[in-house]
Structure formats: C-alpha cells, structure tokens
Amino acid sequence: MTTNEVTTPIESEPARETNYLNATTGIMSWLGTLDHKRIGVMYLVSVLMSFFVAGLFAMVIRIELMWPGETIIDQDTYNQMFTLHGAIMVFLVLIPSVPASLGNFVLPIMLGAKDVAFPRLNLFSYYLWVTGAVMAVAAILFGGVDTGWTFYVPYSTTGVDDRGAMDGVFFLTMAVFVLGFSSIFTGLNFIVTIHRLRPPGMTWFKMPLFLWAIYATGILQVMATPVIGITVLLLAVERTVGIGIFDPSLGGDPILFQHFFWFYSHPAVYIMILPPMGIISELISVHSHKHIFGYRFIAFSSVAIAIFSFLVWGHHMFVSSQSPLLNVVFSAITFSVAIPSAVKVFNWLATLYKGSISLNTPMLYALSFIFLFTIAGLTGLPLAVIATDIHLHDTYFVVAHFHYTMMGGALTGMLGGIHHWWPKITGRMYSEVWGRIACGLVFVGFNVTFFTQFVLGSLGMPRRYHDYSGPGWAQETTDLFHSLHFVSTMGSFIMALGFFLTAGYLIHSLFRGRRAPANPWGGRSLEWQCPSPPPVYNFAEPPHVGDCYDFSVLEWDEQEQGYHWRRDLAHDAGEA
Amino acid sequence: MTADPGGSATKSSPIVDPRSRVAAGVLGLRLFLLSLGILFGAVLIGYVVVRLSPALESTFEIPPLPRGLWLSTLFLLCSSGTIHLALTGVRRERPRRLRVGMVATIALGWAFLATQTLCWISWAGPLRSSLAEAQRAFLVTSFYVLTGLHAIHVIGGLVPLTVVTSRAFGDRYTSADHAGVRYCAMYWHFLDVVWLVLFATLMVAA
Numbered sequence: 103m104t105t106n107e108v109t110t111p112i113e114s115e116p117a118r119e120t121n122y123l124n125a126t127t128g129i130m131s132w133l134g135t136l137d138h139k140r141i142g143v144m145y146l147v148s149v150l151m152s153f154f155v156a157g158l159f160a161m162v163i164r165i166e167l168m169w170p171g172e173t174i175i176d177q178d179t180y181n182q183m184f185t186l187h188g189a190i191m192v193f194l195v196l197i198p199s200v201p202a203s204l205g206n207f208v209l210p211i212m213l214g215a216k217d218v219a220f221p222r223l224n225l226f227s228y229y230l231w232v233t234g235a236v237m238a239v240a241a242i243l244f245g246g247v248d249t250g251w252t253f254y255v256p257y258s259t260t261g262v263d264d265r266g267a268m269d270g271v272f273f274l275t276m277a278v279f280v281l282g283f284s285s286i287f288t289g290l291n292f293i294v295t296i297h298r299l300r301p302p303g304m305t306w307f308k309m310p311l312f313l314w315a316i317y318a319t320g321i322l323q324v325m326a327t328p329v330i331g332i333t334v335l336l337l338a339v340e341r342t343v344g345i346g347i348f349d350p351s352l353g354g355d356p357i358l359f360q361h362f363f364w365f366y367s368h369p370a371v372y373i374m375i376l377p378p379m380g381i382i383s384e385l386i387s388v389h390s391h392k393h394i395f396g397y398r399f400i401a402f403s404s405v406a407i408a409i410f411s412f413l414v415w416g417h418h419m420f421v422s423s424q425s426p427l428l429n430v431v432f433s434a435i436t437f438s439v440a441i442p443s444a445v446k447v448f449n450w451l452a453t454l455y456k457g458s459i460s461l462n463t464p465m466l467y468a469l470s471f472i473f474l475f476t477i478a479g480l481t482g483l484p485l486a487v488i489a490t491d492i493h494l495h496d497t498y499f500v501v502a503h504f505h506y507t508m509m510g511g512a513l514t515g516m517l518g519g520i521h522h523w524w525p526k527i528t529g530r531m532y533s534e535v536w537g538r539i540a541c542g543l544v545f546v547g548f549n550v551t552f553f554t555q556f557v558l559g560s561l562g563m564p565r566r567y568h569d570y571s572g573p574g575w576a577q578e579t580t581d582l583f584h585s586l587h588f589v590s591t592m593g594s595f596i597m598a599l600g601f602f603l604t605a606g607y608l609i610h611s612l613f614r615g616r617r618a619p620a621n622p623w624g625g626r627s628l629e630w631q632c633p634s635p636p637p638v639y640n641f642a643e644p645p646h647v648g649d650c651y652d653f654s655v656l657e658w659d660e661q662e663q664g665y666h667w668r669r670d671l672a673h674d675a676g677e678a
Numbered sequence: 679m680t681a682d683p684g685g686s687a688t689k690s691s692p693i694v695d696p697r698s699r700v701a702a703g704v705l706g707l708r709l710f711l712l713s714l715g716i717l718f719g720a721v722l723i724g725y726v727v728v729r730l731s732p733a734l735e736s737t738f739e740i741p742p743l744p745r746g747l748w749l750s751t752l753f754l755l756c757s758s759g760t761i762h763l764a765l766t767g768v769r770r771e772r773p774r775r776l777r778v779g780m781v782a783t784i785a786l787g788w789a790f791l792a793t794q795t796l797c798w799i800s801w802a803g804p805l806r807s808s809l810a811e812a813q814r815a816f817l818v819t820s821f822y823v824l825t826g827l828h829a830i831h832v833i834g835g836l837v838p839l840t841v842v843t844s845r846a847f848g849d850r851y852t853s854a855d856h857a858g859v860r861y862c863a864m865y866w867h868f869l870d871v872v873w874l875v876l877f878a879t880l881m882v883a884a
Contacts, residue, residue: 294705581884
C-alpha cells in the first residue's frame, strides 16, 4: 500500500518530532490503528484506488463510443462496464469519499478532540468498506453485473435460473448492503462526535461550516441508508427463495423497488455533494482571506437540503407510471431544492467579493466547483419539469447533468479538499505550478467531455447504448452523434491526463516536497493550530477556540512560509 | 506507544469523563436503533404495499397464523420486564436482582426463539403446498422473511446480553457504572416494540 511510503523517514533531512505518521511503524500499526488520522488516510488511499478502477471502466466506455458500431468491446461487456463504473463510483467512491477520508482526518482536529467518539467503530466501518470492496470484486469474478447500477427489477431478478442465484448481481447487491452499514456507522460516529466532543466555547454556530455539512450528511446516512439495505436484502431473498416482492411475474411490484431504491439513492446524492459543499465553504473563505458571508444561511441550507432530499425521490420516476398527481408534487418539491443550493452559491460569491483572493490550487478547484455546480443545478431544472423530462429521460442529458453534479461538484470539491489539507495530512507541500496546470486540465477536459453530452442528450442520444448506427439510425444522425461522441472522448483523455498529473506531483511531494508549515494557507479553524503532520494526540494543550473565519489575527511569516498568530496579539492567544 | 499528553487512560475513547462517555454511547445507540427502526419500517411498508396490490386481491385460503406467536409475544414482553428489573437492580445496587433479571432475559430470549422455530415448522406444510402458486407463495414466505429478520436481530441481541450477564456475575457493574446493562436494555425494548408492530401488521394482513 502507498501508505507505507508515507511512513518512510527521509534520511537526507533532519529528524522531525514524532507525528501520527512516524509514531509507530509497520503495516500492522496501520491496519489495526484506532487513530482517526490513519483511518482517514487508509480510506483516502482505498477510495482513490477504487476511483482509478472505475475511471478505467469509464475510459473503456468512452473509447467504445468514439466510433459507431462495435469498436473495442461487444454489447454485453459494454453493459457490464457502465454498470460497474456506476456502482463502484457511487458506492465505493462517492459515498465514502469526503466524509470517510477527509472528514475522518479533519473532523476531530477541527473540534480540538483527540479522536472521533467511537474509534473502534470507526475502524470497523473501514473494514466493512473493505469487505464491500472484496464482494464487488467477487461480483466481477462471478460473471459480472449488467443491470445498471440501479439494479432495476426485472433486470436484476431475471436470468436467475440459467446463471444461478449466486451470480454477480447477488454479490454486488450484498456489497451494497455491507457498504451501507459502513456508511451508517460512519455517519452515526460523526453525529455523536459533533454532539459530545465540541470544545468549550465552540457553540453550534461557531463550528466550521464543513462540520455542519458533515452533520447534515450524517443524518442522511443514518436515516436513508437502512432503506437501501433492506431493499437489496429483499432483492437477494427474492432471487434465492423466489418470493415475489418486486418481480411482477411472481406477483411483486417493480415500481415499489424503484420507490425504495430512490428513497435512499436520492438522499445519497446529497450524501455525496453536501460534504464537498462544506469543503468549498472552507476553501472560499480561507483562500480569499475574508470572513465567510452568511454563516447561518450556509449552515441552515445544509440542513434544509438534507430535509428536502427525503421528499424528492419521485423525480427519478416521472416515466415509471406513477400517478400524475405524485409527479406534480415531486416536481414542485424538486424545484425547492434549488433554493438552499442557490443560497450557498450566492453566499460563496459574496464571500469572494472584495476578498484578497489567492489563486492557488485549492481555490482554483473551489472556483471550478462553483462554476460546474451552477451548471449542474441549472440543468437539473429542465429535468424537474415533467414535460421536458419526458423528452430528456434516459438520454445523455441526464448523464451529463449528474456528472456535472457528481464529478464537477463532488469530485472537484474533494480534489480541492485534498489539496487544501494535503500539507496537514502529509506534512509536505506539493508543486503549486503543477497543481494549477492539472486543475486546468481537469476543468477543460471535464467540460469538453460532459458539455458535449448535454448537446448529445437534447438531440436524443439515449444513455446506456452500445452503438448508434445500423438499422433504425439515419446516416446523418449517426454522423452527428459520432462527431459529438468523438469530442466527448477526447475531453475524457484530457481529464485523465489531469488526474495522472495530479497523482504524479502528489506522490512526488511525499518524497521531495517542501516541509509544510503548520498553517500554509492562513486558515483559522483548529486543524491549522496543530503541527503538520499532527502528533498522535492532535493537541498537546486545548487549542484556542475563536471565530474560525476571523483572519485578521493572522499574519504571513516569510521565513516560515506560512501564517501564524499576529505578534502584537500573541499574548492573549496562547497558541500561535 | 507514544506519550499521550491528552492523558486519557481509557481504552480507546477520546472522552475522558465516564459520564459523557455513556452519554455518547446512549446517543450512538439511539441513532443506530433509529436506523434499524427505519429498516424494519421500510420492510413492513413494502409488505403492506404488495399485500394490498390488486394482484393479491383474489382471496386465497391462507392458513391462520400459528397460535404459538401469542406465546412468543408473551415471552418477549416478559423479557422486556425482566431486563428492566435488571436495570433497576443495578441502579439500586442490588446485584442479585441484576443477575436474576439478566439470566431470566436470556432464558426468555431463547424461549422466544424456540417458540418461533416451532411456529416456522408448523407452517412448513402450507409453505410447501403454496410454493407452486406465485401469489400465494408471497403470503406464506413473507411471513418467514419478516419473522426471520426479527429473529436474526434477537440472536444478535443475545450475544451482548450473554457478555453483560457474565460480567454481572463478575460484579463489574455499579450504580454509577453500568453502561453495558443500559445499552442491552435499550436494544431489548426496541426489539420488543418492533415485534409488537410486526405481529400486529401480520395479524391485520392475515
């Protein structure tokens, strides 16, 4: 594992004081650790490895679609590729991405605490994640899955007889079940930690906004995830015992499956996007060195999004034959989600206004988040209108929309967070120049890939199609789609280049990066008060709790290449 | 291990004060029970939706629910009482009452599972004859799925219950420090409530 490399001491440089990375050594000191920082790092490495695998599947899909007809894979393999891409990205990458990796690392330190409330449960959650990942691999080995990541019935219930009940679908749905409990325990742990471990002086409205986002996410994890758990469990029972719950041929109700599935999977979208939104609130404020604008509005908008998210699942099912009245109600409530989302965007913009903006890599990611997430939100509205949704349903417009949310939003936010906290996590600075170049490549590549898909979708290209030529396709349509798909795939190569570049300079920084100061960006939240990387116990003395967005007390130290407490104020702060 | 100026001597928890540690545990368990409650709620809603679907309108001759379920309900209700007895016992520093309460709860838990097993066996006949007919199969097998799901949680509850009981015999609990007993009692009452709702739903549906 790459985590081992982190522990390797560098001979050429003077020995540093012990920190969480070098306090104990050996693979077992990592695998059995109860330290939230190490668990966070293990999650980060695991999640990024899954991202790499699912990203490869995405590239296979894109290359297949570059030319009409069969290019590199046949249609059955293609079905498996998009299913695995979706399922791995959603359940193994995006759901645990920010909370379990960065959240685990940062949350207790932001609270000035030694660890999360239940360290053993935290490690247990990680191993549940690992179990889920192993089962996902088993699913690939046992014949793969071609149902789409949504496991819609009857795709997921037919074919049992000729393939046996214990096939890829069974293992992948059980993986989702196990991963669900990993997510529940993580959310539960964070909620209790925020309730019980806030330091004296840090009231709810003095918490960093990242913690509000994690808290709202925790509520969703605890309350929505059991529904997907029981749904996939019933699906497995249906497949093994033959009881008709969802399968219409056995007297079951397939629409019930869709209701259950989206009752979780819509809130799950916010499990993925709320924590990155929290990161953006931190990044925008810290890197423009200006107090966050509208703190309470941003905090409450996270909670509002969490509540709304339970009431809009039906907008995934406008064409599923659910009642027209329900459609209208779900459509109306869906529009209201735009309000708290826009509240956040406007407050971020107001924070930037007249700020002293440092355009370093985390800030570039934050700005690209705002741009991409705005497109994501605005293209969600035509999908919430029933009339236009019927036209756009199951086209590339939907694919482009949720990639703008999940990748342009969640993943961009996570990348911003990784760069923001990288000095704290590893104690090393990455190359700022390469960071900006890679961010630019990802931004350009992303837009070329997915903006093209908005055009493709509105022209009528259906999603999940292996081919767009042959009988039934007009030649000019095929030619048009071919050129657009070609451009889209070119964009994905640019994006891939950006990701490889990012991996390259980040790994390089572990060995050759400049030593990071305690506070390289000028952040005020508590994690910037402990050394980089933090010691095992995080804080030798209780840190100084104040307004975590008041940057007037910090000043730049040229020699240290970081910020510290203003000397004229040092006497009443204690910590610098 | 490294020096720990945080100074928490406790096993792994970062919370030094035992009282807040228990408060954190209680909050955590409540959230977990909320989560499990939603899980059971969802499966019951699913059951009711399929049960009420037009496809199942035509009435089948479903065998009446096994009478033994009333007996198992009685066992589970009593066990909720005995674990409450154990909890008040430890709070009032009466170790004998704690031990009796815990042992009785475990015994009643096993009695519940035994009765459930007998009920399942008594329904095996209808199960076999119904499997041929898809819609009728749902009515019979769903009974096994619902009660089985609950039984798994009872088995899951008996494990910590046994651990806590053996600790109770080792005089590990005092009126000030008895988090284990409290957690067990919370979980056990939860199982009781879930069973009552589940049983009522089955009765109405049948």
